[in-house]
Amino acid sequence: MEILGWRVFPLFSLVISFLLFYIKTSSKPSNSLCTLLPHDRYWIASRQIVTPQGVISGAVEVKGGNIVSVVKGIYQHGEIIKGHVVDYGNAVVMPGLIDVHAHLDDPGRTEWEGFSSGTKAAAAGGITTLIDMPLNSEPSTVSVETLKLKVEAAEEKIYVDVGFWGGLVPENALNVSALDSLLKAGVLGLKSFMCPSGINDFPMTNSSHIKEGLHVLAKYKRPLLVHAEMQLDSEGYPKENDDINDARLYSTYLRTRPPSMEEAAIRELLEVTKHTRANGSAEGSHLHIVHLSDSRASLKLLKEAKSRGDSITVETCPHYLAFSAEEIQDGDTRFKCSPPIRDAANRENLWGALMEGQIDMLSSDHSPTIPELKLFGEGNFLKAWGGISSLQYVLPVTWSYGKKYGITLNQLASWWSERPAKLAGQELKGAIVSGNHADIVVWEPNAEFELDENHTAYHKNPSISAYMGTRLSGKVLATFVRGNLVYKEGEHAPAACGVPILAK
Numbered sequence: 001m002e003i004l005g006w007r008v009f010p011l012f013s014l015v016i017s018f019l020l021f022y023i024k025t026s027s028k029p030s031n032s033l034c035t036l037l038p039h040d041r042y043w044i045a046s047r048q049i050v051t052p053q054g055v056i057s058g059a060v061e062v063k064g065g066n067i068v069s070v071v072k073g074i075y076q077h078g079e080i081i082k083g084h085v086v087d088y089g090n091a092v093v094m095p096g097l098i099d100v101h102a103h104l105d106d107p108g109r110t111e112w113e114g115f116s117s118g119t120k121a122a123a124a125g126g127i128t129t130l131i132d133m134p135l136n137s138e139p140s141t142v143s144v145e146t147l148k149l150k151v152e153a154a155e156e157k158i159y160v161d162v163g164f165w166g167g168l169v170p171e172n173a174l175n176v177s178a179l180d181s182l183l184k185a186g187v188l189g190l191k192s193f194m195c196p197s198g199i200n201d202f203p204m205t206n207s208s209h210i211k212e213g214l215h216v217l218a219k220y221k222r223p224l225l226v227h228a229e230m231q232l233d234s235e236g237y238p239k240e241n242d243d244i245n246d247a248r249l250y251s252t253y254l255r256t257r258p259p260s261m262e263e264a265a266i267r268e269l270l271e272v273t274k275h276t277r278a279n280g281s282a283e284g285s286h287l288h289i290v291h292l293s294d295s296r297a298s299l300k301l302l303k304e305a306k307s308r309g310d311s312i313t314v315e316t317c318p319h320y321l322a323f324s325a326e327e328i329q330d331g332d333t334r335f336k337c338s339p340p341i342r343d344a345a346n347r348e349n350l351w352g353a354l355m356e357g358q359i360d361m362l363s364s365d366h367s368p369t370i371p372e373l374k375l376f377g378e379g380n381f382l383k384a385w386g387g388i389s390s391l392q393y394v395l396p397v398t399w400s401y402g403k404k405y406g407i408t409l410n411q412l413a414s415w416w417s418e419r420p421a422k423l424a425g426q427e428l429k430g431a432i433v434s435g436n437h438a439d440i441v442v443w444e445p446n447a448e449f450e451l452d453e454n455h456t457a458y459h460k461n462p463s464i465s466a467y468m469g470t471r472l473s474g475k476v477l478a479t480f481v482r483g484n485l486v487y488k489e490g491e492h493a494p495a496a497c498g499v500p501i502l503a504k
Contacts, residue, residue: 108138331379
């Protein structure tokens with residue numbers, strides 16, 4: 001009897017384990033709840049499909065969440081495609097946007113945003129992958145433990161795929177073991193500030209911290225993203241915490257963060273990035289400048305560094321391309337961000353640099369808060385929270401303001417999909433090619449709409465967005481994430497089935 005018990009016990013344990021696994025997995029949404037299109041295999045047809053080889057008329061075959069083929073000429077030659085076909089006619093079919101710079105504030109500050117509302121807004125804006133910044137959530141993502149909290153907060157709440165940057169702060173920058181552990185836990189790279197971040201548990205770093213961070217990142221071949229502004233004590237500009245009578249004037253705020261702050265930070269960074277060149281001590285690492293605003297001296301320094309072989313890229317944001325300092329009304333703190341929106345001539349230079357390829361990519365820097373912290377009644381630019389709320393609007397904003405510069409659909413795909421995918425190490429995203437994830441946005445470039453109180457916005461506190469009151473072109477019709485139709489003209493899939501992305 002005792003022998004029989006020992007034989008039965010392993011079988012019993014196996015059955016219990018299977019039941020527990022079944023209960024756990026069966027509690028997850030079924031595939032039918034993840035999509036508004038109940039087909040595992042289907043075709044997306046259009047006369048404007050944006051591929052790496054150019055814009056084609058044809059169809060994209062999707063099966064099991066991936067692109068399995070891309071064919072040309074179905075309209076001209078009338079080939080018959082077997083299976084379910086979603087025909088979008090003249091609408092643009094493009095790789096889904098990848099936003100490498102968004103603050104979703106989850107966990108800890110979900111009244112500001114949150115994974116559910118933020119990824120709903122992303123899906124409605126054609127974004128299929130977000131990389132969440134390590135700060136503005138509480139706590140900041142600077143350790144294995146805090147990354148675990150972030151991933152747990154995202155579970156069953158994300159409508160698009162979400163990856164995570166880790167934070168490089170003085171606490172971990174000189175601790176190789178701590179950085180190794182954080183990178184092994186799955187962050188896609190690290191982010192640091194060269195000026196105060198405004199978040200207590202995310203202090204600024206210096207060039208020594210950054211140099212050490214790059215050396216650790218080199219063996220993982222992952223990037224370091226840097227907020228490149230440095231406060232210069234030698235300059236007599238006003239500080240944000242000064243008690244100044246004209247704090248309602250945007251020009252006052254602009255003086256607190258002059259272009260020389262960006263220039264000084266980038267000049268110091270380039271003393272470090274020389275080690276990222278071939279045969280350098282940090283070869284394999286990569287430095288990425290986030291939200292460049294200064295289009296003059298800073299951009300010139302970056303251009304020279306690239307020509308010398310430094311492994312470095314730079315992004316700017318739609319708000320720097322859409323607005324200028326001259327247009328911002330006194331007291332309208334919706335427009336406060338850092339670095340600040342500069343003058344119209346600076347904006348023109350940014351567009352020129354983007355068109356010429358000196359600026360590599362775009363990101364939203366979606367940085368929302370609650371209306372109370374924007375101090376609308378007071379209109380104090382020096383004390384209001386800085387950040388532009390924009391996640392749902394970046395595609396139509398880029399298109400609307402870029403048309404006069406002659407931007408093409410392939411440039412859009414490069415700035416918003418292909419290059420961001422490379423930065424984040426996402427080899428199966430960023431392009432409509434066989435084998436990639438079926439991450440696709442369908443949109444109508446000529447459809448215009450007003451961003452007002454009648455427009456449905458999915459991110460929280462839409463009234464704080466600087467884009468409210470503008471008229472835009474480019475309506476998103478559908479968004480597919482890994483083959484799931486997660487958004488279709490005002491409707492989201494019943495369940496949030498986005499995938500948390502962790503580096504391996």
